Amino acid sequence: MRRAAMLAILGLVLTTCIVASACGEKNANADVAVQFASASPAASASAPAPIKDQTSIPPPQLVLSTLTVPQGGAILVSVVGSVTGGSIGFLGRTYQLAQGAKSMYSFVGVAPEDPVGPAKVAVQFTMTNGTKGTLVDDVTVEKTQWTVDSLEFNGETEQLADPKVLAADQDKLQGIYRRATPKKLWDGPWQMPVDGKITAKFGEQRSVDGGPVSGHHPGSDIGVAVGTDVRAPNSGTVSFTGQxxxxxxxxxxxxxxxxxxxxxxxxEIGVHEGQAVKTGDIIGKSGNTGLSTGPHLHWEMAIDGVLIDATKLVDGTDGV
Ligand SMILES: [Zn+2]
Known part of the structure; x- marks a missing residue:
């Protein structure tokens, strides 16, 4: 057996630190802001395997922010160690690892339509010495009970309520969401872009003008008066402004x-494309433009095109 192939197989049994706290101590090197208290029994069984590699680089560890995730939720996956890159497979999608402050990482998302039950997070990685390997963990996707609302549109909004209009907007946004910058631009805790009551939850299903219940609301609606300051929920770069x-x-x-x-x-739009913003910077003012039945802010978040519940990043659970 060629050495590279054998090391790749060894990669399957490399030490697996499933949840940061399950390793007996806080893993200060992971890009996970929240440490979970419940230890997984599987963690104690995963003693490091002997590594025959002469270079003596310790194997990487896989750290997940949670082992159970609801539909519309996300898992922050960190690979801690001397890793130069790799990808994560989850629910049939592939995410590239990005460079974080202390580890390589990616969020992975669970779409509202994804099936509930057991799922695997599988990380293919390449180490600094060229060794390739795989780390796998089991997680559980839990069902989310979606709220249902009835909407009535009339006049100008009725034309915009045509599903083709919304689909065209979402195609445009998906084109942006699928361009992953290979570097972490957010930093620290997330904050709400405006203070207000959630008037329509993420994932809500809707009956329009008495029609059948269908679809999922792609974001969270927050009821605020026209002209309310909208603040960046975290750091980043403005990638699109427009109508x-x-x-x-x-x-x-x-x-x-x-x-x-x-x-x-x-x-109002108060920033321009390419502008760097920090958490809390005012980026514009809320309004009532487009398909809207009253003043509110629509905030949506996506991970490589998978829409997730943004409010779950703000509550301190890192998207879970
Ligand atoms: Zn909305």
Whole structure:
């Protein structure tokens, strides 16, 4: 057996630190802001395998922010060690590892339509000495009970309620969401872009003008008066500003590693494409433009095109 091939197989049994706290101490090198208290029994069984590599570089560790994730949630996956790159396979999608402050990482998302039950997070990595390997962990996707709302549109909004109009906007946004910057641009805790009541949750299903219940609301609606300051929920680079038909005036912030925030129905756009923003910077003003039945801010987030519940990043659980 060729040495490279054997090392690749060894990679399958490399030490696996499933949840940071399960390793007996806080893993200060992971890009995980939240440490979970519940230790996994599997962690104690995963003693480091002997490495026959002469270079004596310790094997990388896989650190997940959670082992259970709801539909519409996300897992922050960190690979800690001398790793130069790699990818994560999860629910049939592939995410490239991005360079974090202390590890290589990516969020992985669970779409509202993804199946519940067991799933695998599989990381293919390359170490600094060229060794390749795989780390795998089991997680569980849990069901989310989606809320249902009835919407009535009339006049101008009725035309915009055409599913084709929304689909065209979402195609445009998906084109942006799938351009992953290979570097972490967000830093530290997330904050709400405006203070207000959530008037329509992420994933909500809707009946329009008495029609059948369908689809999932791609973001969270926050009820605020027209002209309210909208603040960056975290650091990043403005990747798009402009007007879409259903979303109205829009700002998209790239948080790096394929993670994006989008703000819709704005009355004013206060930033330009390519501008760097920090957490809390005022980026524009909320409004009622596009397909909107009252003043509110629509905030949506995507990971490599998978829409997730943005409010779950703000509550301290890192998207879980
Ligand atoms: Zn909305």
């Amino acid at each position: 879409l038909q259903a979303y109205g005036n829009v700002i998209v912030i790239d948080h790096g590693g394929g993670l994006y925030s989008t703000f819709g129905h704005l009355s």
